Ligand SMILES: [Zn+2]
C-alpha cells in the first residue's frame with residue numbers, strides 16, 4: 340500500500356517513488372513466475388489528476404521457470420511497465436464502472452493488482468531458455484542445445500527398428 344496523501348489531491352502534483360517490496364505469492368503463471376518473497380524493485384511516478392492518482396512505472400523482478408521445449412531451468416531478470424488510474428474512493432462512479440476501475444482506499448493505493456496484471460500480461464505462455472531452443476531429442480531425451488550434432492546411428496529400441504522395416508508396406 341502506498342500513501343498518496345502527500346500529493347494533496349492537487350491535480351498536477353507529482354511524486355517519484357522508488358521502493359523494493361517482497362513478491363506476493365503466485366506472481367506469474369504456472370510455468371514462469373516471480374518467486375514468492377524475492378525482491379521486486381518498483382520505480383513509480385504518482386501524479387494527481389482530477390479523478391484520482393495516475394500511476395506510471397516499472398517493476399524489475401527475477402523470473403524463474405523452465406523452458407517449454409527442453410525443461411532447462413530459466414532464471415531471468417525482467418522489467419514490466421504499467422500505467423493505471425486509481426480514482427478517489429469518494430468519487431461518484433456509476434455502478435457499471437465499478438468493477439473496472441482501480442480505487443484508492445482512503446488515500447492508500449494498492450499496487451498488488453497492478454503488479455500482478457503487468458507481470459501476467461507480459462509473460463510468454465511458452466517460456467524458452469533461448470529463442471531458438473532446439474528442445475530435446477525425441478529418441479533419447481538429450482538436450483539438443485548442449486549437443487547440436489547429436490544423432491542416432493540406429494534406433495535405440497528394437498521395437499522402433501521393427502516399425503521402420505514395416506514402413507514401405509504401409510505406404511502402399
Ligand atoms: Zn530450452
Ligand SMILES: [Zn+2]
Pocket residue numbers: 476477478479480481489490491
Ligand atoms: Zn538422442
